[in-house]
Amino acid sequence: MKSENLYASKYGGGYFRNDRPHGGKDVMPDKMPGVMPLSDSVLTGALRESRSAGYIFPRHMHSTVEIYRILSGECYMDIQSKTVRCAEGDFIMILPDCVHSLWLTEEAGCSFQHVHFNPGLFSKIVLEDDGIQPVTLLHAVLFNSQSCYYFPSDPAIDRMLGKLISLYSSADSLFSAANINVTLMHLMLHIIDRNAPDHSFASLHRQNSYVAYTLDYIREHYEEKILQEDIARQLHISDRYLRRLFKTYMGLPLSSYISIYRINRSIELMQDSSLSLTDIALRVGFNNSQYYSKVFMKTVNTTPSQYRKFIRK
Numbered sequence: 001m002k003s004e005n006l007y008a009s010k011y012g013g014g015y016f017r018n019d020r021p022h023g024g025k026d027v028m029p030d031k032m033p034g035v036m037p038l039s040d041s042v043l044t045g046a047l048r049e050s051r052s053a054g055y056i057f058p059r060h061m062h063s064t065v066e067i068y069r070i071l072s073g074e075c076y077m078d079i080q081s082k083t084v085r086c087a088e089g090d091f092i093m094i095l096p097d098c099v100h101s102l103w104l105t106e107e108a109g110c111s112f113q114h115v116h117f118n119p120g121l122f123s124k125i126v127l128e129d130d131g132i133q134p135v136t137l138l139h140a141v142l143f144n145s146q147s148c149y150y151f152p153s154d155p156a157i158d159r160m161l162g163k164l165i166s167l168y169s170s171a172d173s174l175f176s177a178a179n180i181n182v183t184l185m186h187l188m189l190h191i192i193d194r195n196a197p198d199h200s201f202a203s204l205h206r207q208n209s210y211v212a213y214t215l216d217y218i219r220e221h222y223e224e225k226i227l228q229e230d231i232a233r234q235l236h237i238s239d240r241y242l243r244r245l246f247k248t249y250m251g252l253p254l255s256s257y258i259s260i261y262r263i264n265r266s267i268e269l270m271q272d273s274s275l276s277l278t279d280i281a282l283r284v285g286f287n288n289s290q291y292y293s294k295v296f297m298k299t300v301n302t303t304p305s306q307y308r309k310f311i312r313k
Contacts, residue, residue, distance in 0.1 A: 038177065038178040038181050038182070039177050039178060040121075040177065040181075041176070041177035041180050041181065042117045042118040042119070042120060042121045042180075042181060042184065043115070043116070043117045043164065043167075043168055043180050043181075043184070044064060044116045044117060044118060045114065045115065045116040045168070046113075046114070046115045046116075046161075046164045046165045046167075046168035046169075047113075047114060047165060047168070047169070048071070048111065048112070048113055048114070048165065049111065049112060049113075049114045050109060050110070050111040050112075051075065051102075051104055051109060051110050051111075052104070052109050053104055053105065053106050053107060053108055053109050054104060054105070054106045055102075055103065055104045055109075055110075056101070056102070056103045056104075057101060057102040057103070058101050058302075058310070059078065059099055059100070059101045059300050059301050059302070060099070060100070060101065060267075060300070060307075060310075060311075061096075061097060061098055061099045061100065061260075061263075061264050061267065061300070062096070062264070062267070063096050063097070063118070063264060063268065064096065064116045064117060064118055064119070065093060065094070065095060065096060065116070065117055065118075065119050065141075066093070066094040066100075066114075066115070066116055067091070067092070067093045067094075067113075067114070067115040067116075067161070068086060068090075068091070068092050068093075068112045068113070068114055069090075069091050069112060069113040069153050069157070069158070069161050070086045070087060070088050070089065070090045070091075070092075070110065070111075070112045071088065071111045071112055071113065072088050072110070072111045073087075073088065073104075073108045073109050073110035073111060074086060074087045074088070074104075074105075074108055074110055075102060075103070075104050075110040075112070076102070076103050076104070076105070077092065077094075077100055077101065077102050077103075078100060078101045078103075079094060079098060079099075079100045079147050079148050080098060080099060080100070080147045080252075084148070084150055086110075086112075086150075089152055089153055090150070090151075090152060090153065091149075091150070091151060091152065091153035091157055092148055092149065092150045093148060093149040093150075093191065094147070094148045095141070095142060095145065095147055095148060095149075096119060096142075096264070097257075097260055097261055097264045098147045098148065099260070099299060099300055100147075100148075113161050113162075113165060115161060115164055115165070117184055119138050119141065120138075121181055121184075121185075122136060122137040122138035122141060122185070122188065123136050123137075123138040123139075124136070125137040125138075125185065127139075127140055128205060128208060128209075130205035130206075130209070131205045131206040131207075131208060131209025131210070131212075132206065132209040132210065132213050132235060133209040133210075133212040133213035133216060134209070134212065135205075135208045135209060135212045136212070137185065137188060137189070139208070139211070139212040139215060140192055141188055141191075141192065142215065142250070143208075143211050143215075143249035143250055144192050144195060145195055146250065146251025146252075147251060149191055149194075149195055151194065151195070154194075156190055157187065157190065157191075160183055160186060160187045160190070161187075163179075163183050164180060164183055164184070164187075167179055167180050167183070168180065207245060207249075210235055210237065210242065210245055211245060211246060211249045211250070213231075213234075213235060214231055214235075214242065214246055214254070217231055217234075218257070218258055218261055219261075222258070222261055222262050222265060222284060222285050223283060223284060223285050224285060225285070226258055226285070228242065228243060228254055228255065242254070259295050259299065260299055262284040262285050262286065262295075263284075263295060263296055263299045263300065265283075265284045266280045266281065266283075266284045266292070266296070266304070267307065267311070269283060269284070270304075270307070270308045270311060270312075271311070271312075277289055277292070277293075277304050277305065277308070280292075280304075281293075292304065
């Protein structure tokens with residue numbers, strides 16, 4: 001089954017999710033206290049930008065989704081462990097909790113459309129509810145690709161990006177936030193349709209829900225000790241099967257994902273000057289600051305103190 005068949009049907013008859021127990025019936029949005037209103041815009045930036053030859057933005061990561069549509073010239077992005085060359089006409093979307101950098105050679109500059117948005121809204125939109133855990137649009141975006149989406153743009157993407165930039169520049173217009181959020185939903189569904197997964201998850205509802213449950217568990221318990229066997233036990237599957245399934249969907253081992261997720265949560269806390277790095281390490285689930293620094297260095301290729309100085313600039 002192609003992903004467009006699954007998502008077009010599910011989205012058309014889908015619903016917003018609250019914290020209802022699994023197996024509960026669909027309810028109207030006004031009865032669902034966990035719903036994020038469409039009036040709350042998740043777009044944090046949408047504009048056209050240019051960078052001169054030789055520009056470098058070093059390794060970093062964040063909780064937002066980042067989109068580039070190259071208009072002219074070229075740039076390079078180091079995303080996780082691979083380098084991607086982006087040229088005119090290319091579209092690239094970098095997922096949350098993904099280490100990446102942007103750099104240009106000394107020979108050419110680059111102009112591009114640049115969009116940032118918080119994906120939290122998508123965790124409220126259920127696409128599939130046939131397994132242990134509802135699969136949301138955010139889940140689908142995450143495990144339908146590994147770190148990023150990269151391909152030539154198309155007229156539909158160009159049209160939606162242009163609309164987002166226009167709406168963002170005139171955010172005081174009537175219902176602009178709702179219009180922005182609906183456009184982002186359509187954009188995500190279109191991108192998923194274009195990028196059929198290798199693991200054919202579209203027809204494997206229970207596997208989808210296993211990975212969705214694991215992602216949600218990490219998000220809710222990252223401050224605590226997380227044991228992979230505990231997650232597997234709650235799902236009534238083997239630890240080995242969970243690890244294999246998670247790596248197939250997410251492109252990296254479950255233990256590595258947990259570490260990266262914690263590191264990114266620590267980066268968010270770095271803006272609070274009242275917190276020491278030791279405080280931050282303990283808050284995101286590391287036992288001590290030495291191990292936190294070691295994992296941070298391995299993940300971002302710099303120390304926590306150096307990174308903190310970088311983001312404060």
